Amino acid sequence: MRRSRFFCFYLFIGILVFNSCAKVDNNARDFSFVFMTDLHLKPDSTISSAFDRVIDTVNSLGVDFVISGGDQVYDVMRGNVQRSDSLFQFFLEKKKRFNVPVYTTVGNHDLFGIYEESDVDSTHIDYKTGMYQRYLGEPYYSFDHKNWHFVVLNSLDVQDKKYIGKVDSDQMRWLKADLAEIPAETPVVVALHIPLVSAFKQVYPATGSDEAYHKPMVINRSEILELLQQYNVKLVLQGHLHWLEDLAIENHTHYITGGSVAGRPSWRGTRHGPQGFLHFHVSGDEVTWDYIDYGGGKSFRVN
Numbered sequence: 001m002r003r004s005r006f007f008c009f010y011l012f013i014g015i016l017v018f019n020s021c022a023k024v025d026n027n028a029r030d031f032s033f034v035f036m037t038d039l040h041l042k043p044d045s046t047i048s049s050a051f052d053r054v055i056d057t058v059n060s061l062g063v064d065f066v067i068s069g070g071d072q073v074y075d076v077m078r079g080n081v082q083r084s085d086s087l088f089q090f091f092l093e094k095k096k097r098f099n100v101p102v103y104t105t106v107g108n109h110d111l112f113g114i115y116e117e118s119d120v121d122s123t124h125i126d127y128k129t130g131m132y133q134r135y136l137g138e139p140y141y142s143f144d145h146k147n148w149h150f151v152v153l154n155s156l157d158v159q160d161k162k163y164i165g166k167v168d169s170d171q172m173r174w175l176k177a178d179l180a181e182i183p184a185e186t187p188v189v190v191a192l193h194i195p196l197v198s199a200f201k202q203v204y205p206a207t208g209s210d211e212a213y214h215k216p217m218v219i220n221r222s223e224i225l226e227l228l229q230q231y232n233v234k235l236v237l238q239g240h241l242h243w244l245e246d247l248a249i250e251n252h253t254h255y256i257t258g259g260s261v262a263g264r265p266s267w268r269g270t271r272h273g274p275q276g277f278l279h280f281h282v283s284g285d286e287v288t289w290d291y292i293d294y295g296g297g298k299s300f301r302v303n
């Protein structure tokens with residue numbers, strides 16, 4: 001009798017220890033991160049103080065890291081090394097103020113000297129992603145966090161001295177090899193600037209004058225989507241449109257276009273909703289999010 005009481009006591013203690021270990025294990029897998037896109041930074045006092053407010057807000061959230069969805073600067077497409085250097089240097093100074101790692105993505109406004117009116121040509125060392133790489137590193141890469149896999153793609157290329165949405169063949173080969181390394185059940189997040197999937201064109205049909213703005217979608221998206229469908233892709237995080245959108249495809253992969261930090265490209269008021277960014281909360285294999293309007297509904301407008 002006494003022995004069975006001891007047995008029950010130790011069994012009870014064992015269950016308690018097991019449960020608390022399981023909780024610790026689950027909590028250890030939880031994390032949060034920020035996705036912010038279309039920062040369009042330039043040395044301007046209003047933009048500088050508004051972005052400081054963004055940084056302070058992010059630092060107060062206690063997230064593990066930040067992903068920037070592109071258009072870090074505004075802009076370097078027309079060349080001018082000196083001015084373009086100063087824009088990237090301004091971004092780097094701001095990046096240092098985050099107290100967590102910031103993973104960046106190539107945006108169209110980050111492409112150096114690609115436009116017709118540029119004072120450099122394609123032989124320049126900083127051409128296209130050259131300057132971005134000099135300041136921010138590889139244009140596409142992946143990393144793991146807890147048991148999640150994150151892929152950052154370069155969705156931009158140049159054709160006829162204009163940017164297009166495209167993931168080139170070298171990068172497609174890399175992407176296939178990168179995803180082939182992970183177990184099929186691993187939750188995956190993909191970040192890129194030009195959207196793969198969006199209802200933007202249905203909501204705002206092109207009117208002619210703004211056709212260039214409506215044109216960009218990733219032109220080889222079919223082969224990318226076909227590849228991604230073979231994996232447990234939970235989120236595809238997109239930028240460029242300065243529009244907040246969440247499309248749940250087959251109730252599994254969420255294609256989220258992340259609003260914008262800048263509002264209008266030149267920070268002259270809001271565009272398609274408040275200036276803000278997304279805060280993601282990951283628990284095990286599940287993820288939820290909210291949009292943080294860092295101005296509390298107030299637009300940071302540059303005159």
Ligand SMILES: [Fe+2]
Pocket residue numbers: 038040071107109240241242265
């Ligand atoms: Fe943008």
